Amino acid sequence: MFQGGGFTERPLGPRGGPIHPVPFALTRQIPDFQPTHLGPGLPMRTIVLLTAMLVLVAGRLAGQDRTVQSSWPLPTVELPASLDRVLRDYEAAWKSDDGARLAELFLPDGFVLSNGTLPVRGRPTIAAGHTRSGGPLQLVAFAWATGDSVGYVIGGYRYPDTVGPGGKFVLALRKDAAGVWKIAADMDNSSRR
Numbered sequence: 001m002f003q004g005g006g007f008t009e010r011p012l013g014p015r016g017g018p019i020h021p022v023p024f025a026l027t028r029q030i031p032d033f034q035p036t037h038l039g040p041g042l043p044m045r046t047i048v049l050l051t052a053m054l055v056l057v058a059g060r061l062a063g064q065d066r067t068v069q070s071s072w073p074l075p076t077v078e079l080p081a082s083l084d085r086v087l088r089d090y091e092a093a094w095k096s097d098d099g100a101r102l103a104e105l106f107l108p109d110g111f112v113l114s115n116g117t118l119p120v121r122g123r124p125t126i127a128a129g130h131t132r133s134g135g136p137l138q139l140v141a142f143a144w145a146t147g148d149s150v151g152y153v154i155g156g157y158r159y160p161d162t163v164g165p166g167g168k169f170v171l172a173l174r175k176d177a178a179g180v181w182k183i184a185a186d187m188d189n190s191s192r193r
Contacts, residue, residue: 072140105182107174137157
């Protein structure tokens, strides 16, 4: 028997040739270690170990994906394009720290009802009140509904470095004279206690 480099090779099989290397540590932990061959290929124990390692790695990677997706407190839903545009335009205006651009997403007499602040009404006041915004805001929808000219989106918000769900919001929507969805009221609050 040849031992070297942490591997053991044992001659087995009808031809008496060496099998593929098996980690030496395994042969020491299992006193009567005798790999079982599946024909002239790899020993059964090596196949089982490789399969177990692949399952563990795949499970760990899949778990990482689930963690990212499940970091929202509820499942997210896909919005129709006209409603999704409201969220994406909101994100873009927020990221650019442009209060006037953000205010244009609202009806002229729209409201902002944020956690811990007084209500704000009207585009000029909304634009002036959004001087502290900015950054890569992420918005997702948990639910939505629309009628002829009114609708809503219930969702969550956070920043990429946020641990946990971030916050939640309700956008009350109404179509303007051109038939474009505008925000009648933006109600949000943090999910932190």
